[in-house]
Amino acid sequence: MSDLYVILGVDRTVDAAALKRAWRDLARRLHPDRNPGDPSAGSRLAEVNAAYDVLSDPERRAQYDRYGADAASAFFDPSTAEPLAPAEQRGIRTGPVRARPVLHGADANVVLLLSALQASRGGVHTVEVEPDRVCDGCGGTGLRRTGRLCGKCERGVIKGLGSWRVQVPRGIASGQVLLATGRGHPGSGRGARSGDLRITVDVEPVYTTEGLDRVVRVPAEESVLAHGGVLEVQPPVGEAVRIRIKPQTRPGQRIRLRGKAEAGRDLLVELQSIPDAPIPVDVVRI
Ligand SMILES: [Zn+2]
Structure with missing residues (x-):
């Protein structure tokens, strides 16, 4: 699997601010609006966003650092080029230990590109956070080889976080973050919280x-x-x-x-x- 730090082009010692800069720079360059007709940019962007979702969370980053690339692939494997493993494979155990651990979902990060005019006016915009993907467990058939229903997906499709319409306040500036609470990666287990969706705005300079x-x-x-x-x-x-x-x-x-x-x-x-x-x-x- 690819190393998350390599995906973002940063050192393992990178601090939070430099990590964010590296992510925003890549997300801006790989954004679908900037790369029409180039599907490889979209899958690289998904990989970059997924790597940032892990490394921008101090607990998840520590977990990734501790267990190294091999062990980390158990909870996160970006080499699939598709964004995210299920939350229960990446999550962090919290609360008392019991049969079914409660795993809170990770935040999801995405960049919204706006022109200067769009930023000053505000209004409704669309962000594609994570597309649905073909299930790798059953090859998209929805059935195991044994003929049983695949437990990982719904009819061969693993639901991504999808696309969202967001109300952007007028006068927004580059670097500001729009926060949609509870719209990030789902958690698993009783009482688990979903992560948040964090939309970082990027405005064309004038x-x-x-x-x-x-x-x-x-x-x-x-x-x-x-x-x-x-x-x-x-x-x-x-x-x-x-x-x-x-x-x-x-x-x-x-x-x-x-x-x-x-x-x-x-x-x-x-x-x-x-x-x-x-x-x-x-x-x-x-
Ligand atoms: Zn499946």
Whole structure:
């Protein structure tokens, strides 16, 4: 099986912020809207999202690290290229030990790409979280070789988390997270909770001109502005650039990136504050 860290292109020592950056970068590049007619991008994206679902959860990441790639394949196997093993194989045992352990479901993570206009207007958008897939237990027939009904699926299909319609609030900024409580991976056992669906918004940057400079507004979490951190900025040309934010940076502050705009012009990065807390939203399954 592929290593989850390799799938996301990160070191095993990666911290949560860098892990998130790596995931968002890949999710943006592999997004179906950006790769029309390329089905391999969709299955890579599913793999990337599934790897992030595990590694972004500290308990699940510890479990994965402890048991290594081989043992971890028992609860998560991305080499199938299909997103997720059943929750009971990946979950974490909680509560008192008993015959049927209660396994809470994992959060599901997905990126929603929006244009600047869509972000300012808000409104209803669709996210495809995890498509249904053909059952690997019975090859999609719904029957075991013995002729019995397959216990893993319904008529040969394993239900994914499907697609959801989400109400996006107006004025949403890149990096903000829309939280649909209980819409993530299902748990198993009595009283088990489902995970949450976390929709990270990604808004196309808008570049304006001021004199000889180009200007772009870049959202940063309040905690990053307060305590410092690293931000990724996409200039109008060339590769993304990482900039270090000093502690106690005020929103509205500008950082000059020399020669990073078109024709060697400077890019001014204007920092915009966004809340760390996710925004609760309503979603409807479609
Ligand atoms: Zn089956």
